[in-house]
Structures are given as structure tokens and as C-alpha cells.
Amino acid sequence: MASVLDTAVDGIIIIDEHARMMMFNKACERMFGYEAAEVIGRNVSMLTPPEHAEVHDGYVEAYKRTGHRKIIGIGREVRAKRKDGTYFPIDLSVGEAITPEGRQFIGILRDLTARKETERRLTELQGDLIRLARVSALDEMGSAIAHELNQPLTAIILYLQAVERELRRAKDTGHSEEADARRFAIIKKAQGEAQRAGSIIQRIRQLVEKRGPERKDVDLNHLVDDAIELTQIGQDRIVNVVRDYGADLPMLQADPVQIQQIVVNLVRNAFEAVRGREGGEIIVSTSLDDRHLLLSVEDNGPGIAAEMLDGLFQAFKTGKRSGMGLGLAISRTIAQSHGGELLVDPGGSDRGARFAVRLPFLSAQLSAESAADAGTLKGPRPSEPKREV
Amino acid sequence: MIGIKASPPPSAMRARITGTQSVMKIHIIEDDWGVRDALVELVRELGYTVLAFGDGESFLQADMPAPDDLVLVDLGLPGISGVDVIKRLKRLPAPPHVVAISGQPRAQIERSMRDLRGDSGVRLLRKPLVSEAITALL
Structure with missing residues (x-):
């Protein structure tokens, strides 16, 4: 035996x-x-x-x-x-x-040592891939970002040169209180433009820096707003972006940069969909059902063709001229790693596409409950793969 | 003469401008507040009368520039595009001097400017702008 x-x-x-x-x-x-x-x-x-x-x-x-x-x-x-x-x-x-x-x-x-190691590696790889997609999205936005930085830089240069000229002239004519006040005002404005350039860089840096995935309490509306600002850089300003945010939403347990990545992806796609169309409009809304926070991005473009729908969430399948076709695949991965889902209503025949992200906002309490269940071994086994990325 | 290079203005144009400096006005159409304001400060400091607009629509509603005036147009305007504004100006019986400004990538500028082929006298300044490029026009 x-x-x-x-x-x-x-x-x-x-x-x-x-x-x-x-x-x-x-x-x-x-x-x-x-x-x-x-x-x-x-x-x-x-x-x-x-x-x-x-x-x-x-x-x-x-x-x-x-x-x-x-x-x-x-x-x-x-x-x-x-x-x-x-x-x-x-x-x-x-x-x-x-x-x-x-x-x-x-x-x-x-x-389970080997399996745990594999799981850890996979998690790490997924994190790297998500970041890679973020960097690649920014790469595609590169020239728009350069343009956006050009504006404050142009203003700063011109302000400083205007002041320089004024001061050179003051050497001959002497200072007057009024002229000095005007010079100070210009210098102040130059500072404001420098700060504007700084805040653009800060927003971008947030998305590019290598950092591990994290979970913290975040305010979805605030997060979405920031991401829209970033996405609008260099986009067609004729397109009307409507922000329809639910009031008093509960905090979300999430990786803020990854959630912003979803928003950037979806809103960029929406801009793409309405490009060149009269009266282009994008509606970004947030709301709540009993267990989920909902984020939806809707455009009034042509909708998604039936033949595109199959490969829509697959990596490297893209209907666009540029880009790697990672956006939607990664966005769905991020939503799922948060215990949520990314769904699409393809629209068509005079209706634009609508993408919806559902994210469980009770995740913190829920996982506490299931941990309690595990204690009595009545609930799901603790070895049940918990989605944490 | 459509060119991306910021070559110095033709001498004829410069002569004409300096000859009528006292009445020459400068029109600025730029949607970015900071850039517009800085241009206004600079040009005003140089002693010119400035009219500034945040978009092409409001510019077209105002009085049309005189032949000796200088119009600085940002190509990436919201609404009516900078190129369309330039086309409208070029259709005037006596068009003013027009300079396009843009911070867009070269390929995009070339696409926009291609639309203007056939129109002469539109020059381009790329952002970031420096005051020397502006003063060279005056």
C-alpha cells in the first residue's frame, strides 16, 4: 500500500x-x-x-x-x-x-507554487500589455500633443519678447508706473501659459509612467472628466462633447489610470466615428444601477458595420488607418480585471455606436463578504481565481 | 506663392507696407486665447492697430481688411476653417496680405495648403512663433 x-x-x-x-x-x-x-x-x-x-x-x-x-x-x-x-x-x-x-x-x-508563479507572471504581463497599449495610444496622439504644447510655448515666447521690447524702450524713455504695471501683467500671463504647458505634460506623464496596477477609491466623474480633457487634445473642436454625469455616485474601487485608459480609447473611437460629419456629437454619461457604476460613450456616427462586429474586441484587428487595434481589446481586459464588462450596442441605420462599461462598485464589500464565506467554507472556494490585475 | 518655409516677404510687399504703416491694421484670427493675446500684446507693442478674433465667423462678420492690412490666420480654427477664411479673403477685389499660422504637423499643413493652390501670396509660419518672424512681415 x-x-x-x-x-x-x-x-x-x-x-x-x-x-x-x-x-x-x-x-x-x-x-x-x-x-x-x-x-x-x-x-x-x-x-x-x-x-x-x-x-x-x-x-x-x-x-x-x-x-x-x-x-x-x-x-x-x-x-x-x-x-x-x-x-x-x-x-x-x-x-x-x-x-x-x-x-x-x-x-x-x-x-501550487508553480501555478502561483505562472499566475503572477501572467498578471505582470497583462499589466505590461495594458501599459504598452497606453503608450501606443499616446504615440498616435503624439503630433496632437506637440500641437497642444506649441500653443502655450508660442504664447510664452511672444509675451516674453513683447516685454523685452518694452523694457528696451524703457531704457530710453524711462519707467512709468502705468507701463510697468502692463509689463508685470504680461509676465503674469506668461507664467499662466507655462503652467498650462506643465499641466498638459503632467496629464500625459500620468499615462505613460511605468507603475504597477493599483486599487483605490476613485471618483468616477472626476476621472472621466480628466480623461476627456486629454482626449480632446488636437481633436476636431466642432464635435460637441456632452457630459452627462450622474450625481452622488459612490466611490469606485479601481485603478484610476486604467479606467482613464478605457475612457480615452472609447472617446477617441467616437471622435473617429463622427469625423467629417455635420453636427457630430459624443455623449459621455455616468450612472448607477443597484450594483454597478455605468459609463457610456455614445456617438452619432454611422454605427458599426455587422462584418466589423465579430473582431471588434480582438487585438490587432482594426478598421482604422492608424493604430495597432489594441484599444477595445485592452479596454475590455481592463473592465474584466475590475470585475466588470465592456459591452457594445453597434447602432447602425442612422444610429451611432454606444459602448458601455459596467463596473461593480460594491467590489470592496463583496470581496469582504466572500472572504467571510470562505472562513466557513460554505461560499466559493478561496482558490477561485479572483480577478485582480 | 504657397510655401511651408518662412521665407522673407517679397521686397515689393514690404515696401508697400512700410509706406502706409500709419494706417495699416493687423487682423488676428486665432482660437487659442493665450496665443491670440500674446500676439496682440506683441503687435500692439510694435505700434500697430490690432483686431483680434477667436474664430473665422466673427472675423467674417466684421469689416473686411483693407488691401494694405495684414491678416494672421490660424489654420486649425473651430467652425469655418482657416483655409476657408483665406479663400474668402483671396476672393476680395483687393485682398489684404495673408499669413497662415499653424502648430499642426507638416503633413496636415500640406493637406490644408494644397486646397489653396492657385492662390498666391499666402505664406505660412509654424508655431512656436517668434517675434522676429512677425516683425519680418511688417
Whole structure:
């Protein structure tokens, strides 16, 4: 029997009803770094981190007393402790056997270290890709941004040269209070333009800087407003951008830069859709349903052709002349990583397209609840992939 | 003469302008407040009468410039485009001197200016502008 269990890829531990280990197979030896001889007869709590070690005896006792299953037949992701004191994640499922020697529990352990590492890498890669798309979007906006910076720079140069001329003339004619006041006023205006250039750069830098994904409480309306300002840079100013924001929206738990990235993508697409059309209009609205914050971007362009619809959210499929075709694919990824969704109403026949982002605003409370559920092991397993990017 | 290069104005034009400096007016059509205001400050400092407009519509509603006047038009105006304003000016019996200004990328400027082929005397200044480029026109 023991030699059969030793061939198993998964770790197998058998304990008696006093939580003493009776069997510790080869896979376990590799995982934990203990020889079987070192652990047989000892309490299984030596393999668990303190938070479990204390409760483990309790689990067994409670189960024996109440028959209430917290882990048996269910399986869950827990941490385990190696001989050298380090911890690693395992997937643990426990079965029960009634034997002539009494009740026994069989634990099957799968080492999750590699899978966790893969998950972490994937998360990191996704973060990089999202950032890459952001940089690529800015790259496409490059000349518009240059133009936008040109305006305050032009103003600054001309203001300073006007003052310079005035002062040169003052050398001959002398200062008058009135002329000096005018010069100061011009210098003040030059400062204002310099600040305007600075704030453009600040807004752009926010989007380009390499930074890890984060979650914080954000005000959606404020975020959306900022992103629209950025998107309008260099766009056709005849297009009317209507902002219809819901009042008193709750705070959103989100990565602010990623949410802005969605807005920039959707609003840029909308500008594209109404380009060259008389009376072009883009409506950006925010609102609330019972569980979600909704953000919608609607244009009065031609709508999306049926044949474009299939590949709409796929990367590198683009109907545009420029760009990598990442915008919508990335936007959907971001929405999903926030536990939400990006949906499209393609419109057509005199109706423009409408994109809607639904983001759960209760996410903080909800995940607290599901964590509480996990404590009693009634709810979803804690190893359920939580979407966190 | 349509060119992207800011070459000096033809000597004939300069002679004419300096000869009538006292009555010459400068019209500025620029939607960016900062640029417009700075141009006004500079040109006023040089001693000229300035009329400034935030868009092509209000410029076209005002009195048309005299033949000796100078009109600075931003190409990227909201509403009526800078190119359309220039076309309207060029259709006047005695058109004023026109200088286009733009901070747009070269390719876009060339697209806009292509529309003007056949019209002579429109020159272009790219942003950022410096006062020397403006004074060279006067």
C-alpha cells in the first residue's frame, strides 16, 4: 500500500482521529523536505502555518463532535510549512475513511507554487500589455500633443519678447508706473501659459509612467472628466462633447489610470466615428444601477458595420488607418480585471455606436463578504481565481 | 506663392507696407486665447492697430481688411476653417496680405495648403512663433 502511494505525483498524508500522521508519501517528502520517518506519529499541525496549526485540532474535534464539514470532501487552497520554515501554497482535499483502527483522514496535496508563479507572471504581463497599449495610444496622439504644447510655448515666447521690447524702450524713455504695471501683467500671463504647458505634460506623464496596477477609491466623474480633457487634445473642436454625469455616485474601487485608459480609447473611437460629419456629437454619461457604476460613450456616427462586429474586441484587428487595434481589446481586459464588462450596442441605420462599461462598485464589500464565506467554507472556494490585475 | 518655409516677404510687399504703416491694421484670427493675446500684446507693442478674433465667423462678420492690412490666420480654427477664411479673403477685389499660422504637423499643413493652390501670396509660419518672424512681415 505504502509503495503504491509513494508513486503518486500528489502528496498524500493519512492522519488518525488525533491528527497524528500515519502515512507521508514520497511526494510529500519532496514538497516539505521532511523524511517520512521524521513526521510519522507526530501531529499534522507541524506542517501548517500558525494560523492553521491552532485551529486544525479544533477542526478535527469539531467535525467529530458535530459532523459539520469544513474541509472534508470539499478541498481548499491553504498554505503549508516546509521543514526549513518557509511556506508554500497547496491545494488540499481531504477524504475520510472508517477503518477497524478508527476514523482516518486522507489528505491529498498539490503543490501550487508553480501555478502561483505562472499566475503572477501572467498578471505582470497583462499589466505590461495594458501599459504598452497606453503608450501606443499616446504615440498616435503624439503630433496632437506637440500641437497642444506649441500653443502655450508660442504664447510664452511672444509675451516674453513683447516685454523685452518694452523694457528696451524703457531704457530710453524711462519707467512709468502705468507701463510697468502692463509689463508685470504680461509676465503674469506668461507664467499662466507655462503652467498650462506643465499641466498638459503632467496629464500625459500620468499615462505613460511605468507603475504597477493599483486599487483605490476613485471618483468616477472626476476621472472621466480628466480623461476627456486629454482626449480632446488636437481633436476636431466642432464635435460637441456632452457630459452627462450622474450625481452622488459612490466611490469606485479601481485603478484610476486604467479606467482613464478605457475612457480615452472609447472617446477617441467616437471622435473617429463622427469625423467629417455635420453636427457630430459624443455623449459621455455616468450612472448607477443597484450594483454597478455605468459609463457610456455614445456617438452619432454611422454605427458599426455587422462584418466589423465579430473582431471588434480582438487585438490587432482594426478598421482604422492608424493604430495597432489594441484599444477595445485592452479596454475590455481592463473592465474584466475590475470585475466588470465592456459591452457594445453597434447602432447602425442612422444610429451611432454606444459602448458601455459596467463596473461593480460594491467590489470592496463583496470581496469582504466572500472572504467571510470562505472562513466557513460554505461560499466559493478561496482558490477561485479572483480577478485582480 | 504657397510655401511651408518662412521665407522673407517679397521686397515689393514690404515696401508697400512700410509706406502706409500709419494706417495699416493687423487682423488676428486665432482660437487659442493665450496665443491670440500674446500676439496682440506683441503687435500692439510694435505700434500697430490690432483686431483680434477667436474664430473665422466673427472675423467674417466684421469689416473686411483693407488691401494694405495684414491678416494672421490660424489654420486649425473651430467652425469655418482657416483655409476657408483665406479663400474668402483671396476672393476680395483687393485682398489684404495673408499669413497662415499653424502648430499642426507638416503633413496636415500640406493637406490644408494644397486646397489653396492657385492662390498666391499666402505664406505660412509654424508655431512656436517668434517675434522676429512677425516683425519680418511688417
